[in-house]
Amino acid sequence: xxxxxxxxxxxxxxxxxxxxxxxxxxxxxxxxxxxxxxxxxxxxxxxxxxxxxxxxxxxxxxxxxxxxxxxxxxxxxxxxxxxxxxxxxxxxxxxxxxxxxxxxxxxxxxxxxxxxx
Amino acid sequence: xxxxxxxxxxxxxxxxxxxxxxxxxxxxxxxxxxxxxxxxxxxxxxxxxxxxxxxxxxxxxxxxxxxxxxxxxxxxxxxxxxxxxxxxxxxxxxxxxxxxxxxxxxxxxx
Numbered sequence: 114x115x116x117x118x119x120x121x122x123x124x125x126x127x128x129x130x131x132x133x134x135x136x137x138x139x140x141x142x143x144x145x146x147x148x149x150x151x152x153x154x155x156x157x158x159x160x161x162x163x164x165x166x167x168x169x170x171x172x173x174x175x176x177x178x179x180x181x182x183x184x185x186x187x188x189x190x191x192x193x194x195x196x197x198x199x200x201x202x203x204x205x206x207x208x209x210x211x212x213x214x215x216x217x218x219x220x221x222x223x224x225x226x227x228x229x230x
Numbered sequence: 231x232x233x234x235x236x237x238x239x240x241x242x243x244x245x246x247x248x249x250x251x252x253x254x255x256x257x258x259x260x261x262x263x264x265x266x267x268x269x270x271x272x273x274x275x276x277x278x279x280x281x282x283x284x285x286x287x288x289x290x291x292x293x294x295x296x297x298x299x300x301x302x303x304x305x306x307x308x309x310x311x312x313x314x315x316x317x318x319x320x321x322x323x324x325x326x327x328x329x330x331x332x333x334x335x336x337x338x339x340x
Binding site: 146148150157158159160163165170171172174175208214215216217218220221222223 | 231264266268270275276277278281282285287317319321323326327328329330331332333334
């Protein structure tokens with residue numbers, strides 16, 4: 114069964130760092146794109162970052178470029194999102210999504226990140 | 231900065247038809263933008279309804295259909311039911327691994 118499960122969210126002070134993880138099961142990260150999408154409280158969905166199935170190509174939304182880093186561990190079949198210099202506006206539920214042939218086909222349940230002093 | 235625009239809200243009568251559109255600020259939507267459509271109820275993760283313009287995800291009723299019409303991607307709900315009342319989002323592929331979501335449409339069934 115295909116699953117993606119996020120973890121690592123929590124309360125963090127402005128300027129702090131946090132690492133989110135996405136555990137994938139039922140498929141190999143080598144075969145699929147993986148993306149992060151976030152949703153601020155009461156707001157819409159926003160694409161955040163992408164890692165290609167080859168693992169070497171990554172992209173970011175302008176709002177997080179230079180502060181967030183996406184990576185993956187093939188052995189653990191896990192995707193990570195390292196977030197630094199966090200701001201209040203980064204407060205959101207962060208979803209990990211498998212994208213297969215341009216199809217957002219499997220979503221995790223999300224992990225909540227709250228940036229507040 | 232490319233923006234994707236949706237109607238903020240729409241309403242439909244039970245059994246009626248409603249169409250949500252997804253427009254690009256920079257021009258027309260093409261199949262190469264691989265439009266996806268999602269349904270989301272409060273407190274839940276999004277559910278993918280449509281991908282690659284018009285392909286329905288597994289288990290999605292055929293009253294949901296996707297297409298491109300007059301330079302926009304569109305999602306039509308035919309024979310709307312009470313449980314279709316939800317938020318609907320589109321996303322478009324900009325190339326180089328970059329996607330842009332629309333702002334979302336609240337569909338009310340009344």
